[in-house]
Amino acid sequence: AQSVTQPDIHITVSEGASLELRCNYSYGATPYLFWYVQSPGQGLQLLLKYFSGDTLVQGIKGFEAEFKRSQSSFNLRKPSVHWSDAAEYFCAVGPRAAGNKLTFGGGTRVLVKP
Amino acid sequence: GAVVSQHPSWVICKSGTSVKIECRSLDFQATTMFWYRQFPKQSLMLMATSNEGSKATYEQGVEKDKFLINHASLTLSTLTVTSAHPEDSSFYICSARGPAGGSANTGELFFGEGSRLTVL
Numbered sequence: 318a319q320s321v322t323q324p325d326i327h328i329t330v331s332e333g334a335s336l337e338l339r340c341n342y343s344y345g346a347t348p349y350l351f352w353y354v355q356s357p358g359q360g361l362q363l364l365l366k367y368f369s370g371d372t373l374v375q376g377i378k379g380f381e382a383e384f385k386r387s388q389s390s391f392n393l394r395k396p397s398v399h400w401s402d403a404a405e406y407f408c409a410v411g412p413r414a415a416g417n418k419l420t421f422g423g424g425t426r427v428l429v430k431p
Numbered sequence: 432g433a434v435v436s437q438h439p440s441w442v443i444c445k446s447g448t449s450v451k452i453e454c455r456s457l458d459f460q461a462t463t464m465f466w467y468r469q470f471p472k473q474s475l476m477l478m479a480t481s482n483e484g485s486k487a488t489y490e491q492g493v494e495k496d497k498f499l500i501n502h503a504s505l506t507l508s509t510l511t512v513t514s515a516h517p518e519d520s521s522f523y524i525c526s527a528r529g530p531a532g533g534s535a536n537t538g539e540l541f542f543g544e545g546s547r548l549t550v551l
């Protein structure tokens with residue numbers, strides 16, 4: 318069965334500092350990979366996705382993520398965080414076949430200090 | 432494009448009543464929608480897959496008689512929480528596969544804003 322692990326439940330970072338959120342997955346084959354962001358009381362917004370090709374993908378809001386097959390990881394990074402980046406971040410995996418049933422990680426809550 | 436909207440965004444009801452939550456794809460047709468439940472400070476738990484014109488597929492442990500799902504059109508799926516109790520209080524989120532030929536083929540889902548249910 319597939320699973321997604323986000324080892325860090327909370328991360329606190331100073332504004333302007335870099336941010337890295339970890340995501341590890343267990344899957345039978347190479348899945349589709351996603352990062353979503355959720356602001357309090359809101360739905361989820363897609364930050365970026367990986368399907369194939371270049372393993373370093375660029376997303377919105379200055380985020381990027383790198384797919385490392387050997388490590389089964391898809392870590393999210395941002396060089397310089399803004400106060401508005403404070404939110405909950407979810408990594409998700411889904412099958413390449415039809416179905417689109419995503420499996421979500423437990424989420425990482427990011428707090429940005431002034 | 433690919434906007435998904437939920438209504439209501441929040442609802443408070445008395446124990447024993449039923450509550451309906453709507454999920455609409457505003458600018459595309461969605462043959463498949465998904466309903467998730469999210470407890471405070473937790474991740475999303477898939478409840479069921481809603482298929483237009485057919486019965487929903489429920490995940491293990493989800494009571495189909497408790498959470499009625501109807502997907503009567505290509506742009507609307509509804510989740511009805513029947514005989515709601517305080518333990519049903521949660522944040523319910525729907526999502527839809529994107530437009531055919533585009534993100535529908537690549538696994539991307541578009542999410543509604545969520546509906547917070549509080550059962551007194």
